[in-house]
Structure formats: C-alpha cells, structure tokens
Amino acid sequence: MLSFRSIPLDNNHTHLTRHAERLISLGEMSAGLVHEFKNPITSLRGFIELIRAGVAYEEEYYQVIGDELNRMERLTHELLSFAKPQHQDWELMTINSICQDMAILFRQQLLTHKIHLNVDLTDNLHFLGNRCQIKQVFINLIKNAIEAIEEEGSIYITGIHDTRELHVTIKDTGPGIPHIQLSNIMEAFFTTKQSGTGLGLNMSKKIVEDHHGKLIATSKLNEGTMFTLSLPYPDIQTLGQIS
Template sequence: MNGIITLWDQSGAIIYVSKSAERLVGYTVAEMIGTKWYEWISPEDISYLKKNLDVIQSAKQVFNINIQNVHGKNIWTENQLTPIHDESGNHYYVSATKDITDKKEVEEMMIRSEKMSVAGQLAAGIAHEIRNPLTSIKGFLQLLQAGVNREGEYYKIMVDEIEKMESITSELLFISRPMTDHKELENLPGMISDVVTLLEPQAGLKNVEILWQQDLNQDINCDRSQIKQVFINLLKNAIEAMEDSGYIEVTNYLQDNQVFIDIIDEGPGIPEEVIHKLGEPFFTTKQNGTGLGLMITRQILERHGGKLEILQNEKAGTTFRVVLPKP
C-alpha cells in the first residue's frame, strides 16, 4: 500500500488527505475532509497523541498509533508528523502514514518469545531467592511454636522476608505481561531499581554484585514496560558476560539535554570487529543466545527517540550505554 499524506490545521480539522487513505480506512476522501484527525484513531491513542502535540511544535516526530477503519478494526500505523506554518503564521501538521500491521505483529511475536525466554532464564535465581526467605520464615514459626518469647522481633523479620518475595514475584509477573505502546512521564531511577531487584538473584548465583548508583532523579517520557525490558535485556547480558564474581556498575546522568544510563560489566569484553554486528537478528556471541534481545532493545530505543551505544572498557569488560531524550 502506498503511504498516506494528511494535512490538518491547528484545530485538528483535516484539510487534505491522499486518495490512498480510502484503501486503508474504507471511507472516501470526501467523507474525511473537514473531520477532526482524532475521529480516525482509536480512543486510547487520542489522549496519548494530544499530549505529545506540544512536543512537535518545532521538529518532526514519529508515532505508532492505531487507526480505525470503516468496520471498527484497529490498524497499526507509523506516522511521521511534521509541523509547518504559512506566511500568516497559521500552524498546520503534515502526517505521512504507512500501514505497519504485519511488522508490528512480527515484532510482538519476537518480543513475547524473548520475554518468555528471559522469564525462564531467571527462574533458577528467583527460586533460590524465594527458597531462602521461606526457610527463614519456617524456622521462625517453629521457634514461636516452641514458645520462644521474641514475637515482635521475629514478626518483623518475617514481614521483611515476605515483602522481599513479593517484590521479586511482582517483577517476574511484570515482564510476562504484553507490552503496551503508550508513553507517559515515568521515573527513571524507579524503573532501574525495579529491574535491579529482579535480577539480583540471578547475579547472586554467579557471585556478581550490582552496584546501582542513582546520580540523577529524572523522569523520562516513555512506555514503562518497554524501557524496563531494555534494562532487563542489558543487565541480564552483563551478568551472563561475567565469568565468576565481580561487579556490574549502573549509573545515570544528564548531558546535552539527553539522559544517559551506563551498564558497565567486568566481563571479557566484545571484540571490536563484532560490536557493529550486535543487534542483528540471530547474531550472538553467546553459545545459547538468539541475538533477539539486543535487536528488540535497539528497536524499543529507536521508537523512543533514543539509541544504544556499545563501548569497550579500557581495562576489561563492556559498557552498554542507553541514550534517551530529556522531556
């Protein structure tokens, strides 16, 4: 299908739409002219796009949204939105739209596969992390049953252990949920802390310690589930790269109106000649890897206007650097 070009004014009224739109939505051009742009997209995407219109007053942006056809069916589209103005100062928006339904379905299938793979790989560490608190709780209950008179102290420890298990299982359930595609302001350190909590058990199995240093309390405009998946993929890779024991450092900072998150491991590093291949489908340096994790990571970051940089450390190991725009 050819792309669709739409022009609408500041009030949202459609002034022009190319004839190719008829094949996508099933309405005629005449029926669409004069209507508001938000009459043609799914209700859940309306507020998302309206909130982001202020962001694109001076530069074009790309949005993935659902357009509803004449039968009420949602169609995934990629829309490049560019602000323009005439000599009188009137503002307009030009939208270049293409159908990405097939691409979206393939991406979602790969993401589901990778998410299930991650959940399976984390199972051993999580089982170990849950077994220890359960053993502790069982021991305290036996002491209480035997009449040991230290209820207050034991109850507090048991509650702490239960909360630890609850935190880990909540994060595991989170990564198994379907991803959404809606951006909101989210707290970056909070998301990183959640991921560190989830992956600490896996790191512990290899005697690896995650050093999470919160240098910046920054909100970012993102889809929470997708960005957390990015950090899960990268931190999991760093853990797997470590031979036995060591440290992984996670830092975040602001530079040139961009947010940087560095994940620095002490593994053997990545040969210079293969760094540029990382992120290609099915290319991996791991014996049992698929290469899909980094590919999905790059795609998610690109959808957020960000990027992934892979750097060799001076002494040993690799730095995976996530760069995202500051809202």
C-alpha cells in the same frame, strides 16, 4: 527487450501490501516475544524455589512475581493489539526506580555468580516513556552483563542528565567484545552465544529509538563492555507537573 513502468496501486493492492507488511512484523514480534518471556520465566521459577525454601525477603519476592506477571501480560497484549505504544501510553517516571527494580529482580543471580552491582545515579532521572519496555531494555543489558562476566566481577550503572538528555551507562567487567563483532551485536539474530537468539539487543535498540533515544555499545578486550543509553530529558513544564 523488457521494459517496466510504475503502475499506481489501487486500494485493494495497497491493502494487501500493508497486510503483508503486518504479517512480516507480526512474525518478528512473535519471535521476540518468545525470547523476552524466557527472562521472567527463569526469574519466576527462581523466586518460587526461594519462597519454598523459606528464605528472607519473601514479601519482596511476591511483589516481583506480581510485577513480572503483569509485564508478561502487557507484552502479550502488545503483540495481540499489534501496535507500538502510543504517547498516551507513556508516563513520567525515573531511571532510579527502574534500577531499584533491577536490584531486586537480579539479586539472586548476582549472589549466585558473585557479581557486585554498583549503582550511582543522579537524583530524579526523569523521562517520558513506556515503563514495561524501558524495563525490558535494562533486563536485557544486565542479563547480558551477567552472562559476559560469568563468575566474580562487577556491573556499574551510572546516570546523569543535562537540560536536553539523560545518559545511563551499564558497564561490566567481562572479557569484552572483539571489534569485528561489536558493530553487529545489535543486529537481529546476531549472537555469539550457543543458546542466544540474537533478539534481545536488537529489540532493546528499537525500543530506545521508539523513545527518541540512542543505545550505543563500546568495548575493550579484557576490560569489559559498556552500553550507553540516552533519552530525552523532560522540559521544565513537564517536570513541573510532578506533585
């Protein structure tokens, strides 16, 4: 008969265990980083082609290119430093400004696929967080909506807040997700797309949870899919710091 008993780990064993955990996490982060780089690289290539073609909005495109390069640099820095963003890295910002960035970033894709973006937000939807990461959540959700619609449709972004939380919904008019798949779509490496990695929604969920929020998906076949993002709404004292 075999018997087992708990053996306290010495400092060296504890160090090795933590090191192993960090290596596992590093692998997950590296895979996620490769996935997240695909979005801005595709956008940058498109903007460069538009600039070469001499289209309008050239100055806007230069600004977006700079922003995307900065975001890629920050994502790389987070991997190399191997640390979650701490509260001192957070800033007070608005969902409104992020949605303005999204309208510019996805303008060409929306035109190409004949998709209309409708944004209806309450003024000044403030929150505390890491702008780079929350922006990545919106990029993932809007990209998924475009891919779901494929051609001719609409994406609706709405946002409100109460005294405790802000709530943003991103709804598409795509075919919807079967109920049997809906509960798995935010699991790592689960994807219904041939070219998908199954990491975008999983990382988005983790980012939102790191911000003490929730990301929930609902869907109806032949009607579309809706993601609801909830984040803590800053208290009056925090909002009072805004000049």
